[in-house]
Amino acid sequence: MITYSTDTGKQSIKDYEFTRKIAIKEFGTSTDKNQWHPTEEDSVFVMNNLPECMNIIRDDDNFIGFTLIIPSTRELMDNFINKEINENDLWLAVKNRKVTLDNFSAIYLCSAIIDKNYRRRGLSSNGFVKSIRKLIGKKNVKPILFYWAYSNEGKLVADKVAKILNLKLEKRIE
Ligand SMILES: CC(C)(COP(=O)(O)OP(=O)(O)OC[C@H]1O[C@@H](n2cnc3c(N)ncnc32)[C@H](O)[C@@H]1OP(=O)(O)O)[C@@H](O)C(=O)NCCC(=O)NCCS
Numbered sequence: 061m062i063t064y065s066t067d068t069g070k071q072s073i074k075d076y077e078f079t080r081k082i083a084i085k086e087f088g089t090s091t092d093k094n095q096w097h098p099t100e101e102d103s104v105f106v107m108n109n110l111p112e113c114m115n116i117i118r119d120d121d122n123f124i125g126f127t128l129i130i131p132s133t134r135e136l137m138d139n140f141i142n143k144e145i146n147e148n149d150l151w152l153a154v155k156n157r158k159v160t161l162d163n164f165s166a167i168y169l170c171s172a173i174i175d176k177n178y179r180r181r182g183l184s185s186n187g188f189v190k191s192i193r194k195l196i197g198k199k200n201v202k203p204i205l206f207y208w209a210y211s212n213e214g215k216l217v218a219d220k221v222a223k224i225l226n227l228k229l230e231k232r233i234e
Contacts, residue, residue: 062124062183065116066190075116076103079126079173086173087210094146096170105155112194115187117174125174127187130154131164131195137206140168141232147208167192169207169218179213188221206230 065071080098087095096102106114110131117125132140136153139145150168153159172184196203205227207218215231222229 061120063118064187064190065114065118066112066187066194069111070118071107071111071114071116073103073107075123075126076107076114078123079103079114079116079128082173083171087171094148096147096151098151102151102155110154110161112191115191117183117187119178124178125172125183125187127172127184127191128170129188129191129195130168130170131159131161132166132168132206133159133163134165134204137166137168137204137230140208141206141230143233161195164195164203165201166204166206167195169205169221171210172214172217184217185220185224188217189224192221192225192227202227204228204230206232208232209234 063070077100080100080103083098113129113131115127116123130150131154132150136145136150136159140147140150169188172187174183205218205222206229207214209215209231218229
């Protein structure tokens with residue numbers, strides 16, 4: 061059975077380390093200076109402070125993918141999509157507690173990777189939608205979503221998520 065950690069609450073540092081390693085491999089974060097280079101300490105920060113932002117997706121006990129969002133403000137979003145700041149700056153605003161779950165007004169669709177055998181079943185779009193709904197909760201906030209296109213599939217997922225949630229979507233300029 062497919063489950064999402066935003067529903068089960070089941071997350072461990074082992075899951076986070078797994079997602080970090082596959083992300084580094086998939087996105088080459090260690091060579092691109094504009095990308096956030098997540099450390100083990102960052103994983104611990106997300107797990108302790110923003111667990112609903114990370115959605116660990118499992119089939120029974122097997123890890124099959126994840127989605128990760130980062131809360132942001134509209135000002136940071138504008139700076140990021142206009143290339144005035146990079147992904148690491150977005151992350152540091154959260155880590156330094158300038159952006160919190162109480163004051164966010166935009167949400168960065170940071171990353172998603174789904175096992176090849178499970179793609180096109182709506183898992184990453186569901187993962188994002190569930191996390192975003194958790195963040196919004198009962199707050200009277202209509203955040204703008206934004207992303208940095210990595211693959212065409214990633215762009216299509218962002219489009220689908222924005223459509224499902226009826227939220228505006230912005231893209232970082234190429
Ligand atoms: C991008 C990725 C996470 C998508 O995961 P997924 O679970 O297969 O995506 P979904 O099933 O939720 O797809 C959502 C929508 O995106 C579109 N889409 C996704 N993959 C597609 C593909 N290969 N071809 C055409 N459309 C695609 C479709 O519109 C789909 O909705 P639909 O099935 O209702 O038509 C997955 O392909 C992946 O891990 N890719 C490698 C890493 C990557 O590129 N990550 C994205 C950037 S962070």
